[in-house]
Amino acid sequence: MFKNHVLVCGGTGCHSNRSSEIYKEFQNQLIEKGLEKDVQMVLTGCFGLCAAGPVIIVYPEGAFYSKVKIEDVTEIIDEHIIKGRIVERLLHEDESGKETEPVQALSDTNFYKRQTRVALRNCGVINPEDIDEYIAYDGYQALIKCLTELKPQEIIDIVKQSGIRGRGGAGFPTGMKWQFTHDAVGDEKYVCCNADEGDPGAFMDRSVLEGDPHAVLEAMTIAAYAIGGTQGYIYVRAEYPIAVQRLQIAINQAREYGLLGKNILNTGFSFDIDIRLGAGAFVCGEETALIMSIEGNRGEPNPKPPFPANKGLFGKPTLLNNVETYANIPQIILKGAEWFSAMGTEKSKGTKVFALGGKIVNTGLVEVPMGTTLREVVEEIGGGIPNGKKFKAAQMGGPSGGCIPEEHLDVPIDFDSLTKIGAMMGSGGLIVMDEDTCMVDIAKFFLEFTVDESCGKCTPCRICTKRLLEMLTKITEGTATLEDIDKMEKLCYYIKDNALCGLGQTAPNPVLSTIRYFRDEYIAHVVDKKCPAHVCKKLSSYVITDKCIGCSLCSRKCPVNAISGVIKQKFVIDQAKCIKCGACVDSCKFKAIVKE
Amino acid sequence: MKTIADIMAIRERMQSEIIIRDNTDSSTETRVVVGMATCGINAGAREVFNTLIEEVSTRLLKNTKVIRSGSIDASGFEPVVEIYAPNGEKVTYAKVDVEKAKKIVEEHLVNGKVIDEYLISKK
Numbered sequence: 001m002f003k004n005h006v007l008v009c010g011g012t013g014c015h016s017n018r019s020s021e022i023y024k025e026f027q028n029q030l031i032e033k034g035l036e037k038d039v040q041m042v043l044t045g046c047f048g049l050c051a052a053g054p055v056i057i058v059y060p061e062g063a064f065y066s067k068v069k070i071e072d073v074t075e076i077i078d079e080h081i082i083k084g085r086i087v088e089r090l091l092h093e094d095e096s097g098k099e100t101e102p103v104q105a106l107s108d109t110n111f112y113k114r115q116t117r118v119a120l121r122n123c124g125v126i127n128p129e130d131i132d133e134y135i136a137y138d139g140y141q142a143l144i145k146c147l148t149e150l151k152p153q154e155i156i157d158i159v160k161q162s163g164i165r166g167r168g169g170a171g172f173p174t175g176m177k178w179q180f181t182h183d184a185v186g187d188e189k190y191v192c193c194n195a196d197e198g199d200p201g202a203f204m205d206r207s208v209l210e211g212d213p214h215a216v217l218e219a220m221t222i223a224a225y226a227i228g229g230t231q232g233y234i235y236v237r238a239e240y241p242i243a244v245q246r247l248q249i250a251i252n253q254a255r256e257y258g259l260l261g262k263n264i265l266n267t268g269f270s271f272d273i274d275i276r277l278g279a280g281a282f283v284c285g286e287e288t289a290l291i292m293s294i295e296g297n298r299g300e301p302n303p304k305p306p307f308p309a310n311k312g313l314f315g316k317p318t319l320l321n322n323v324e325t326y327a328n329i330p331q332i333i334l335k336g337a338e339w340f341s342a343m344g345t346e347k348s349k350g351t352k353v354f355a356l357g358g359k360i361v362n363t364g365l366v367e368v369p370m371g372t373t374l375r376e377v378v379e380e381i382g383g384g385i386p387n388g389k390k391f392k393a394a395q396m397g398g399p400s401g402g403c404i405p406e407e408h409l410d411v412p413i414d415f416d417s418l419t420k421i422g423a424m425m426g427s428g429g430l431i432v433m434d435e436d437t438c439m440v441d442i443a444k445f446f447l448e449f450t451v452d453e454s455c456g457k458c459t460p461c462r463i464c465t466k467r468l469l470e471m472l473t474k475i476t477e478g479t480a481t482l483e484d485i486d487k488m489e490k491l492c493y494y495i496k497d498n499a500l501c502g503l504g505q506t507a508p509n510p511v512l513s514t515i516r517y518f519r520d521e522y523i524a525h526v527v528d529k530k531c532p533a534h535v536c537k538k539l540s541s542y543v544i545t546d547k548c549i550g551c552s553l554c555s556r557k558c559p560v561n562a563i564s565g566v567i568k569q570k571f572v573i574d575q576a577k578c579i580k581c582g583a584c585v586d587s588c589k590f591k592a593i594v595k596e
Numbered sequence: 597m598k599t600i601a602d603i604m605a606i607r608e609r610m611q612s613e614i615i616i617r618d619n620t621d622s623s624t625e626t627r628v629v630v631g632m633a634t635c636g637i638n639a640g641a642r643e644v645f646n647t648l649i650e651e652v653s654t655r656l657l658k659n660t661k662v663i664r665s666g667s668i669d670a671s672g673f674e675p676v677v678e679i680y681a682p683n684g685e686k687v688t689y690a691k692v693d694v695e696k697a698k699k700i701v702e703e704h705l706v707n708g709k710v711i712d713e714y715l716i717s718k719k
Contacts, residue, residue: 001650001653003645003646003649003650004616005616007617038646040613060616060661061661061664062661062663083632083637084645084664084666085664086666125617133614135603135606135610136606140603141607148600257602257603258598259598265598265599265603266599
């Protein structure tokens, strides 16, 4: 029996920080020291605290080590595992509290204390490549319950009563979707999982697939039993190699155990799942385009109706849910609809996973009950803004969402409250921006993304977003007029009303919401020809102040020879030549060059 | 190809292997601390620790955490095992060996009876 368990995070974030090499180093040294029978090594999914990666937990103490390097492995083994002395210097320092102090256990950090983990409950806890560990944590119990105790309609009723709404963005009631697909007539029905997570800054679905792939398989099998499905497909981006690999391992193990395939667990029910890889088109996250892509066609959306529930994949009734939605299902079946609906707000039940990114201390993955305020997520769990900067806004819902300014920080996070203030829940990407961010520039960034990713099928999306981007560019270059802002707004509403699919209909949201909350910034660009955050290159310039001692270092660094002067006297920048690269600022030892 | 009974059996078997990772509720947790400084290890603390872990795991004692400590200052009484109840009350056992460790799990942790003859102090 293992006396110690060493859990090493194998999520993509920690993996990039060489956590799998740390894992191997542990294995090698344990064998060298004859400890391999005492210590169980586990490569888990994402712990959530990506900013502190690579992270490791050593049980039975539950010591939580962060920012571990390969060189630290020897010390952890010799001190902690052999002598039982916790390596204090590697313990995680909790930066989200008022004081910075080392914490011993993961559950004691401010980052975790305020979270409620349902979809992420096994992430960072189990080995995702071992089906037995999933079974140990009540895995496949929900499926057994469904196959032996519940009728399909009873399962659908539980999902309905739980009040869960789709986690992919639009928030459509999941139980209704199941009912429609159940009621639709067809000789074959499909159950699909949307894992084409494409929003910049979003990695919730990836983490669930990497950390707990069996939960998705179990949920899809339950759904298939409920709606009468025979075959399942998981549509996942090829850019998620670890997720794809672990999913495939999980599918193979489930087939081997008879949890997928013909006559599941001898109950007479048959269902199998295959993976389909997406080639990287954002639009394939839209359900009709995703179905086209699985069929082997070009990933382009189709008008709805018909909805996939009636005429989906290969023209058959198809149930399509998001990864995170599925990850909730086994828990809802096991613990009951009342348990789930007790969490959250009146119309948004349960929890929601967010990928925290941007200007925030605790970059990572969090799961909170619906109705938690954005302030709690940003300030208490996220640990606030680094370097003492001020919060400016948070972009929610990626390129389809909107920004939330400081005045709305106390709005509870749920589907309806967010829509009311011009943002949206989206899939859960949450990008925090500080005072150094230019809101026009941010709107431009997201629009550049949608222009790039527009599939080109409908005119409003293909042409109008391009025109919108041109107007935004004019603003950032100081050549726009106030009339352009009004024109832009009109064009935004035109696109919203006329685009074919969700991608186009929501593309103007970042522009509309930044105009709504930061119109003064737009006006500053247009009227004063100034970018208040000094981000837009054409509207800002570098100036040498009186702090200059005339050392000439900057003039030597300048790649275009725009700086000249006499030694020991103040130098000057020729604004006509300057390309605003900022090399001079970095070179100056006296902080004499500022951006205006 | 497995049956439902097989899955249940796997679940049962795995329970004792994962209980060591349970740290969900620290407020109701009983902590069993083994002094593992050099003098403790020399006196056999490692074997005591191993025994405690095995016993707690196979008996599936929830909310019971066996942990090591580098600094229980009780030279001469090693190996020392301290048991902290959720209410903070502490019991210290001295000169524990493998047999005593098994007894401590059975009597103290399972049945809730302090074994007076092993005690060093009762605060």
